[in-house]
Amino acid sequence: MNTTEESKERNLSNHFFSVKNLTMDGMWVVLLFISGLFKIPSPIPGTEFQLSAPLAISIGRIRGFLHYLTIGIIASIIGMILGLQTIYNVIIAMVYRIVAGLILTVLKKDPLALIIAGPAGTFAARLVLATILGVAWQPLVVSAAPGMIFTAITAPVLTSILKRVLKTIS
Template structure:
């Protein structure tokens, strides 16, 4: 098992903060109960660039922080967890090609909404139909965000020469 360095810990914490901050950027889509959150394509880009383990840890830290601050509820955390697991596993097993990244977000959103429907014991379609515009926007935004994040990581983040902490 690879031990985390101080650099790794700081990087995961910064990725968690990036996920939280991106969640505040919301675009209304014109359908009541529907909005696009920038955190979805940002999370997919993090999974593609930094790998499943860092992506999942950063996402869990973000969810715990939002729960502790009272910004999220357990239902929000459930949706986030299902989305993260679905997207992370899709990228882990299918790779980081453009089509995979474009499909991972909508699939993750759909699976998270299906999980929410089972939790709340309500029909799936009323939860799924309003998020279709956000799924489309996520699919369109994920590649430019991933490309930008990958470029920044290669130029800045690849210089990891910090000794291991624990």
């Protein structure tokens, strides 16, 4: 590796692990974890919709994919340590995060990304859940529809509010 590449890598590492970034990401972890404790109930056990979904989309847009993924993984680890999540919850959450995060990354600044990332992540996560449970995916997706609509509506609004708050405190 030449010195220019090493310098770029060091700068990226220093930026990612700066005190400000670690503090901000720690705050996002706590907010994501706590908001994930609140759920929209569903008639099918295990298909509740977490109120953290719009916040996750906002974090993905504001912090970027790598920070978003890191924040989500740490929030899931905390949930598992506290006995509030199982490996299945984490698998489903990771599918959501990867699909939603990729949509936010690919569509960059497109406002439509904030609307479709959450429902697309939920849809993919429900397909994986159906496979794990060995059940039809359609009832799982239908039961998640209210939460998907909620996320599509609230994620753009929440992102706008959080961007203004962060701009004010910066």
